[in-house]
Amino acid sequence: DAGVIQSPRHEVTEMGQEVTLRCKPISGHNSLFWYRQTMMRGLELLIYFNNNVPIDDSGMPEDRFSAKMPNASFSTLKIQPSEPRDSAVYFCASSLSRLAGTTDTQYFGPGTRLTVL
């Protein structure tokens, strides 16, 4: 399996521009997670989906951020408009979530390094 695929790997944009990050989870996985990592705040969970439905978006910083999962094999994280403080590495992870009482190992993608000038 190719693992979790993220694109682009690097993105440099100017303040005010729209940014779209993409993620393809591991085939057969039914949960998908978006994380953000910065030096100041570490690794933070932004939102996660189960069976394409958003379960918890409490980590999304503000309305400028939105995430979608139109099908089981694709998700996007959009920032509009982008700001310099959004500069970070954004990771996508997927897992196979089963019944309650079981554990779900998350597999992470390589990340997208976003720089907003």
Add this chain to the structure above:
Amino acid sequence: DAKTTQPTSMDCAEGRAANLPCNHSTISGNEYVYWYRQIHSQGPQYIIHGLKNNETNEMASLIITEDRKSSTLILPHATLRDTAVYYCIAATTGTASKLTFGTGTRLQVTL
């Protein structure tokens, strides 16, 4: 999810065992102990997890105390490639396990 406490950093000589401690004194009965690591500039990588029994896989061993208030990750023969930040996480089970990453332990393996 229970909060975990780890030392900020540790050193280990190559070839020796690396023992990384983690305190999770408020862990609840249905929370597992997960260990992930993050090698510089890469996404976190799953290592091992356990509930109350000791666990071993090809990467590491996990020793959980009987009261489940602490655990130790053991890398039996550390190599330079094991230099990374190691995260200990207590996570509930369910339809989607939510991981809360702390600051982890930065392990430096030296020659």
